[in-house]
Amino acid sequence: MTDQKLIQQMYRQLSDALSPDEQAELSRMIREDQEVKRDWVIFLAEQYLDKELTEGKYKLYLADFPQLEAEVQQQKEVRSLWQEAENELFKSELKEILPPLSQTSGSKMRPLPLLQRKWVYALAAAILLLLCLPFVFQSGSAQWEGKDVFAQNFQQFDMRLNTIRGGDETDSLKFLIQSQYQSGEYAKSIPLLQQLIAQEPENPSYKLYLGICYMGKPAPQPQDAIAIFKALQDDLNFGQAAEWYLSLAYFLDDNVEEGKRLAEKIGQHQGHSFRTQATKLLSN
Amino acid sequence: MDQITYEEMIAGLLKGNNALLGHLKTHQAYCQKTLQIKSSQHCTEDMAYDIFIDAVMAFRNNVLKGERPDLRYLRAYLSKICWNMWMAHNRSQERKEKKREAVQEKLYGAEWENMDHLSREEEEREEVQAKQKKLHLIQQAMQKLSEQCRRILQLFIVEGKSMNEIAEMLQMKNANVAKTTKSRCYNRLMKEIHD
Known part of the structure; x- marks a missing residue:
C-alpha cells in the first residue's frame, strides 16, 4: 500500500x-x-x-x-x-549571501600598504590635531571666550566613507575627501562634500562632515555649520552628533549662552553619545 | 543598488529569490558602523553583523507580509531596524539579569553575593546547547523534505492556514488532497526526526 x-x-x-x-x-x-x-x-x-x-x-x-x-x-x-x-x-x-565585512574587505576594499592604512591616517591626524589645535581654531583675539571653548573641546568626528578599490568616480571622490578631512584640510573638503551631497542628497553623514568642515580654518563659517547641524538634529543616526557639534558651533560663533544651554542638555541626557564630552566641557 | 531596481527586488523576494538580498551589501557597512558608533562601541563588530543579518531577515519578512517600506530610504530603514533590535537586546538582557537576581536573592538571600556564579552560566550554556541540538535535528529533517512539503507544513504549522486556503495557494485539487499531502509530509518529517 x-x-x-x-x-x-x-x-x-x-x-x-x-x-x-x-x-x-x-x-x-x-x-x-x-x-x-x-x-x-x-x-x-x-x-x-x-x-x-x-x-x-x-x-x-x-x-x-x-x-x-x-x-x-x-x-x-x-x-x-x-x-x-x-x-x-x-x-x-x-x-x-551577505558575509561579514572582514571577509569581503580583502577583495573589494583598497589595498592596505602601511601608508594607506586608516589607522595610520587617524594616528597622524590625531597627533597633528593635538599639536595644532590651539593654532588651527584659535583666533588672534584672546578675549573671544566662545572660540577658546570651541578650540579646547573640538575633536574631529571619525569619517567613514566606504571607498571601493577600482570603484567609480564617486569612490575616488570619497577617497580624496577622506584624505583631506583626516589631514585637517577642511576648506578643500567643502566643495567636494557639496558635490557628494548633490549626488546623494539623502545621506546625512555627508552633511555632518560638511558642517564640521565649515568650522575649520582658514575661514570658519559657523553660521553655515549651525544651519546644517540644526537640520540634522532629528536624524535617527547622526542627530546626537549634530547636537554636540551644534553646541560647539555656537561657541565658535560666540553665542556662549546657546552653546552652554545645549551642552547642559546633552550632559543631562543619560544615553547621549556625547554626554562625556559635554560634561567635560561644562566642568572646565 | 545598481543592477536592479527596488521594485524588482520586491517582486523577486515575493517569488522566493532570496539571493537578491545580496544587493543590500551596499548598506551593510553603513548600518553596522552606524550601530557601533551610536552605541558608543558597546556593540561589537560581530554583534553588529548579527543584528544586520536579523534586520535583513525582518525586512524580507515584512515584504512577504505585504508591507512596503519606502525603499528610497532603505538604508535608513535598515539602520532603524538595527537600532531597535540593539535596544531590544539590551532591554531583554537587563530584564533577564534583574529576574535572575530576584530569584537568586529569594532563594539564597544575602549569601548570593558571595556565591560562585559559574554554575548558572553553565546551566544556561547547557540549555542553549540542548536547544541547538534539537533545532539542528529539525533542520536536518526539514532539508530532506521536498520544497512542496516544507511549504505546506510552513503554511499549516506556522501561518495557521486552513486546508482550503492551502489547497488554493498551492493549486491543489481540493482541501482533501491538501490534507492527505500534509499528513504524508508530516509523517516523513517525524520519521526523519525519529531516525
Whole structure:
C-alpha cells in the first residue's frame, strides 16, 4: 500500500468510514507491521494536535498505544521550534549571501600598504590635531571666550566613507575627501562634500562632515555649520552628533549662552553619545 | 543598488529569490558602523553583523507580509531596524539579569553575593546547547523534505492556514488532497526526526 493510500485509509478509519473488512485489514497491518504501527502513532498524535481527535478518543487509543503520549510531546516541540529552525536555516543562507565585512574587505576594499592604512591616517591626524589645535581654531583675539571653548573641546568626528578599490568616480571622490578631512584640510573638503551631497542628497553623514568642515580654518563659517547641524538634529543616526557639534558651533560663533544651554542638555541626557564630552566641557 | 531596481527586488523576494538580498551589501557597512558608533562601541563588530543579518531577515519578512517600506530610504530603514533590535537586546538582557537576581536573592538571600556564579552560566550554556541540538535535528529533517512539503507544513504549522486556503495557494485539487499531502509530509518529517 502506498503512503498516500495508507494515510487515506487512516483518515477513513478515524471517521468510521471504513467497511468492516477494510477495518480488519488495517488493524491487522497495524498489529503486525512495525512500520505501519509507527505511521499510525504519528498520525494519531498529528490528528490530536490538529484537534481532529477528541480527548475521549485519544484516551482510548492511548490505552492501546502508550507510546502515543511521548509522540504527542515530541510533535508539540517540533511545531513550536519549526519557525525558529526555519529562521536559522534562512540565516545561514543569508550569511553566505551577505558575509561579514572582514571577509569581503580583502577583495573589494583598497589595498592596505602601511601608508594607506586608516589607522595610520587617524594616528597622524590625531597627533597633528593635538599639536595644532590651539593654532588651527584659535583666533588672534584672546578675549573671544566662545572660540577658546570651541578650540579646547573640538575633536574631529571619525569619517567613514566606504571607498571601493577600482570603484567609480564617486569612490575616488570619497577617497580624496577622506584624505583631506583626516589631514585637517577642511576648506578643500567643502566643495567636494557639496558635490557628494548633490549626488546623494539623502545621506546625512555627508552633511555632518560638511558642517564640521565649515568650522575649520582658514575661514570658519559657523553660521553655515549651525544651519546644517540644526537640520540634522532629528536624524535617527547622526542627530546626537549634530547636537554636540551644534553646541560647539555656537561657541565658535560666540553665542556662549546657546552653546552652554545645549551642552547642559546633552550632559543631562543619560544615553547621549556625547554626554562625556559635554560634561567635560561644562566642568572646565 | 545598481543592477536592479527596488521594485524588482520586491517582486523577486515575493517569488522566493532570496539571493537578491545580496544587493543590500551596499548598506551593510553603513548600518553596522552606524550601530557601533551610536552605541558608543558597546556593540561589537560581530554583534553588529548579527543584528544586520536579523534586520535583513525582518525586512524580507515584512515584504512577504505585504508591507512596503519606502525603499528610497532603505538604508535608513535598515539602520532603524538595527537600532531597535540593539535596544531590544539590551532591554531583554537587563530584564533577564534583574529576574535572575530576584530569584537568586529569594532563594539564597544575602549569601548570593558571595556565591560562585559559574554554575548558572553553565546551566544556561547547557540549555542553549540542548536547544541547538534539537533545532539542528529539525533542520536536518526539514532539508530532506521536498520544497512542496516544507511549504505546506510552513503554511499549516506556522501561518495557521486552513486546508482550503492551502489547497488554493498551492493549486491543489481540493482541501482533501491538501490534507492527505500534509499528513504524508508530516509523517516523513517525524520519521526523519525519529531516525
